Structure formats: C-alpha cells, structure tokens
Amino acid sequence: MEKAVAVAPRLRASWLRSERYGLTEDEMRPVFTGSVDTGSLLYECGTEVLRGLQTTLANEPISLMITDSDGLVLARLCNDSAINRSLDGVHLAPGFYFAERNAGTNGLGLALADRAPSLVRAEEHFCTGLRGYTCAAVPVPDPHTGGLAGSVNLTTWSDSSSELLLALAQAAAGNTAALMLARASGRKVRPTPRGEVFRVYADRLQHRDEPLSPGWTGAVGQARDAVERGRVVAVTGEPGAGKTALVSLARRELRARERVLSARTPAPEDVEAWLTLWTPELEKDSTCVIVSGVDTLPAWAATELARIFTSVRTGEGLQPFALTAESFDTLPEPLKPLVDAVVEVPPLRSRPDDVLALAHHFALTDRHRAVTFTPSAARALQGYEWPGNVRELRQVVREAATRAEVIDVHHLPAEVFTGASRPLSRLQALERDELVRCLTEPGTTVAQAAQRLGMGRATVYRKMAQYGIKLPGRS
Incomplete structure (x- = not known):
C-alpha cells in the first residue's frame, strides 16, 4: 500500500497532462516517423544488453524496448508472437513516438517525463487500448552530458506477474548506461545533481577593476529592467555560462541588501525533499530564490513548482523568484505561462x-x-x-x-x-x-x-x- 500511495500522485499528474494534450481514453495519437537512428550509442548498447536479457527470458511473454528521449521506439525484441501482434495493433513498435503526448499515461512516457523509474499497470494507463498491458520503464542517462538519452521499456500482459518487471528494467537500463559510458571515448558522465541550496554573493562579481564586455553587461541590464518592472524572468544559456550570477547581479543592482538564494535542481528521487527545503523562503521579506535548471525537473515537479510560484507571485514590485534553463523551448510547459521576460546569456566563447x-x-x-x-x-x-x-x-x-x-x-x-x-x-x-x-x-x-x-x-x-x-x- 505504501508504494501505491507514493506512486499515485505521479500517475494523477500524468493523467492530467494527458488530458491537456487533448487525448481521450479512447484515442491515442502515436506518430510514425520514417527513420530510426540505429547508429546511435544508445541503440548499439541498448540492443546488445536487451539481446542478452531476451535470451534469459526466452519463454516469457515480455517485449523489450529501447526508446530515445522523445519517446521514439528504436528497437523492440520479443520471442512471443501473440504479444508482438498485439503491440503492433496499438503501434507500440519501432518508428512510433509513444511519449505521454502521443499515448497518454504509459510506462515509458512517464519514465521520460519524470526522469524516474516507472511502473504502469493495466487500469493505470490513460488510454483503454493500453490497459491490457503492464509496462516498466527506466531512464538511461547520456554519458556525454549527463542528460536524458532515452529509456529501457519492458511490457507484458496485464494479468502477468509484474513484481520483477521494474527490477529487470532497472538492471537493463543500468547495464546499458554502463556500456555506453565504457564506449563513450573515455568521457566521464556528469555527476547526478544533488539539489544544493546556497546563498549567492553576486556583489563579488560586481565590484571589479575591469568591466565585463557589452554582451554580459547588456544581458544584466535586460534582466534588471525586467525585474524592476515586476516581471518573472527566465535566464537562458549554455551550462556554466553564468545564468544564476547574471540574474543575481540584476537583483542586487535594484536591491543591494536583498537575500538571494540559488536552488539547484536535484536528482528526480530527491525532488520532494528539495521542494520542502527551500519553498518556505519565498514568503520571507527581501528574499529571492533562483531555481536553476528547471528544464531538468520531472514533469510532476514542474507542475508543483508552477502551483507554488503562482501562489507567491506578487501583483506589483519585484517577484520573489526567477528561473534558469538552457532555452525557453526546454522550459517545462507548466512554467512557460509564468515567464514574462527571457534573457539569454551569451556563451563565453x-x-x-x-x-x-x-x-x-x-x-x-x-x-x-x-x-x-x-x-x-x-x-x-x-x-x-x-x-x-x-x-x-x-x-x-x-x-x-x-x-x-x-x-x-x-x-x-x-x-x-x-x-x-x-x-x-x-x-x-x-x-x-x-x-x-x-x-x-x-x-x-x-x-x-x-x-x-x-x-x-x-x-x-x-x-x-x-x-x-x-x-x-x-x-
């Protein structure tokens, strides 16, 4: 029961997203693409791992799949002709996009949206066409960037035992990630973010003998003007370009003694505790929280963050929060309507x-x-x-x-x-x-x-x- 209760909020959030995508229980919209990238590192390593697992599960009605980060099914391995025919009927097959926006709540779609291992059983699927299956899916990290490469998905009949399905998917995803890392030309994967919350001392960058370039100072000026007009600001740019420092400088130019905190997004399993840690700070006077990297948040967390920000947003004056992301396009959909101004930080090059x-x-x-x-x-x-x-x-x-x-x-x-x-x-x-x-x-x-x-x-x-x-x- 404890596990079901813990998972239920994620499933409810996924059902709500499915409705917002315009899907109905009786209609899925799997999109077919004419090509699948079979030359990618994910495809190479994922299919190699799944072939080994397929041999172990030779007599089991389990379909093993690799998808990319957008939910495109790259490969499907299964020895059971009945389940293969059935999955073809719902278009859960190579070449089809099966993310939440295409097929509603399903295992691989939920795993990609929340960037966390997911198990969706029978009636938990949004669309009736998928309620004959149980799906377990686990995200696979990109060894170059630490971002999302795709997922491993295991699907079986809904009346089959699902107790070990998620464990098998986690093992397959872990082995795929390890093999990708070993073959990724010696590069190290970025460490999983820990979600630190710390105070930003932007004035240390401000008081300098040499002024910075017009590209930087111009971006600071844009952010300062937007903040002064009471707008919610999203600062975008490449990783490490100084997004948090820029918005902090803009705030300090308007309110020198303001308390500025940076909340770095954590690993998906730590999001709930992370939110509890810093959200009370939004209610404090002369305090601004910069939430860094909101584009890496699980979908349910982005929805919760939008609710929190809406509740503390002021009618006038400086807003108590700001956001950073790599681009406006990568901002989670629930947060986009809150953003009034986007400021891009030019890369150092x-x-x-x-x-x-x-x-x-x-x-x-x-x-x-x-x-x-x-x-x-x-x-x-x-x-x-x-x-x-x-x-x-x-x-x-x-x-x-x-x-x-x-x-x-x-x-x-x-x-x-x-x-x-x-x-x-x-x-x-x-x-x-x-x-x-x-x-x-x-x-x-x-x-x-x-x-x-x-x-x-x-x-x-x-x-x-x-x-x-x-x-x-x-x-």
Whole structure:
C-alpha cells in the first residue's frame, strides 16, 4: 500500500497532462516517423544488453524496448508472437513516438517525463487500448552530458506477474548506461545533481577593476529592467555560462541588501525533499530564490513548482523568484505561462574579452591574492572555445593558481590548447596530454619534445594536427 500511495500522485499528474494534450481514453495519437537512428550509442548498447536479457527470458511473454528521449521506439525484441501482434495493433513498435503526448499515461512516457523509474499497470494507463498491458520503464542517462538519452521499456500482459518487471528494467537500463559510458571515448558522465541550496554573493562579481564586455553587461541590464518592472524572468544559456550570477547581479543592482538564494535542481528521487527545503523562503521579506535548471525537473515537479510560484507571485514590485534553463523551448510547459521576460546569456566563447578579467577575478577569489598570466598563457585562455563556459574557466584557473603566482602555459591543462575534434579514447587523451606537457615546458623546442617523447619531429607535428593542438607562438 505504501508504494501505491507514493506512486499515485505521479500517475494523477500524468493523467492530467494527458488530458491537456487533448487525448481521450479512447484515442491515442502515436506518430510514425520514417527513420530510426540505429547508429546511435544508445541503440548499439541498448540492443546488445536487451539481446542478452531476451535470451534469459526466452519463454516469457515480455517485449523489450529501447526508446530515445522523445519517446521514439528504436528497437523492440520479443520471442512471443501473440504479444508482438498485439503491440503492433496499438503501434507500440519501432518508428512510433509513444511519449505521454502521443499515448497518454504509459510506462515509458512517464519514465521520460519524470526522469524516474516507472511502473504502469493495466487500469493505470490513460488510454483503454493500453490497459491490457503492464509496462516498466527506466531512464538511461547520456554519458556525454549527463542528460536524458532515452529509456529501457519492458511490457507484458496485464494479468502477468509484474513484481520483477521494474527490477529487470532497472538492471537493463543500468547495464546499458554502463556500456555506453565504457564506449563513450573515455568521457566521464556528469555527476547526478544533488539539489544544493546556497546563498549567492553576486556583489563579488560586481565590484571589479575591469568591466565585463557589452554582451554580459547588456544581458544584466535586460534582466534588471525586467525585474524592476515586476516581471518573472527566465535566464537562458549554455551550462556554466553564468545564468544564476547574471540574474543575481540584476537583483542586487535594484536591491543591494536583498537575500538571494540559488536552488539547484536535484536528482528526480530527491525532488520532494528539495521542494520542502527551500519553498518556505519565498514568503520571507527581501528574499529571492533562483531555481536553476528547471528544464531538468520531472514533469510532476514542474507542475508543483508552477502551483507554488503562482501562489507567491506578487501583483506589483519585484517577484520573489526567477528561473534558469538552457532555452525557453526546454522550459517545462507548466512554467512557460509564468515567464514574462527571457534573457539569454551569451556563451563565453562569444565574449573572449571577458576571459582574462574573469580569470583574474577567480584567481583572486580562490587564492586571496592577485596572480599574473604570461602573454602566452593569456593568449591560450582567450583562444580556447570554453565548451564548459565560465564554470570550466574557474576550474582551470583554480587549479593553475594553486601551482604558481605567475601562470604560464605549462600550468594549464591540455584541453586549453586543443581545438574542437572528435571524442578521444583514454589512450588518445593520455597521448595528447603528454604531448602538451612536453611542448609547454619552458624553453622546450619541438625537436627537444620529440626527443623526450621518442618520436620524430614530423610525427610530433602530425600528432599536433591530429589532436588540434595549438600553442601560442608556434605555428
């Protein structure tokens, strides 16, 4: 009973979303696409894992499926012809989209919407056509981004035992994620967010000797003007671009002593406790809560957040909350009607003039005294693309500043000297890092580096081209 009670609110929220999508109990809208990406890492690893599970379940009427993050069924494996024919009849087959907006409440749709393991039995399905099945589905994370790659879905007859169905789906999804990580060219998956709530000291960025670029200050001005007019602001931009810092600065320019809190979205299983932790702060005077990354929230949590924000939204004056997301399009649907103004933060690569100013600021903040960057190090920092934006810059500077007060190229990581290229294996990354380490040692020529590495000069130049290594002062 306890488990049923815990799951019921998610199912109720899913039924409400299904109604808002315009579905009825008697009508599903599975959309067919003419192509399925069979070359993706998810497809490759997921089908490999499911084939092994299919062998184990050879005599069971269970259909094993892989879907992408939009609910498109990529693969379906099953030895039972009866259930295969039945699933074809409801279009739960490769090439069909089966998300909530297409098929109402169902296992894979709920797992993708809430980004959490889901079991939907018989009558719990929104559409009557699916009530003959029980579906268990589990999200699969993307090893490159830590976002959502897709799901593993197991479907059986509703009168079959479902006790182990979710456990099997969780094991298959876990094995798929592990295999994807092992084959993802040595990249590490982003850690699961923990949902921290902390105070933002934006004034530390505000009082600086060097002003930041017009791209940044213009965005701050847009946010400040919108906040001053009593609008709800959503700040968008790439991960690590400084969305929370920007909206905090805008608030501080209007109300210098305001208490600004940032609430980072947590893992799906921790959302309920996370909401309980910080929502009481919205009622306090001179307090603003910035909810970061709302586009990663489970669907039910976005609905609850919209209800909370609606209840505290003021008729006039500064609103007690702001949002951040990668783009307006990725904002959850329940939150979009609340947003009055969208401000986009330009990525760091679009404002290279900010790199050194921020680097000096971060070094001073972390080391508590100023550091110097050599001209070569400065050129390297300004020439890098910064895919991780300001967050990556801070990490690079923090590590370099612990090693020296005068930061030169050999204090910087190999990535700073590497142009955009295909992902590297672990061995390739080690080779690249060793090349950069030797080439950036003070006074070292290419010929000397080649000798230390046991390579010819031509090989070193070829490797530099292969890895996109560009060192200041060297062609």
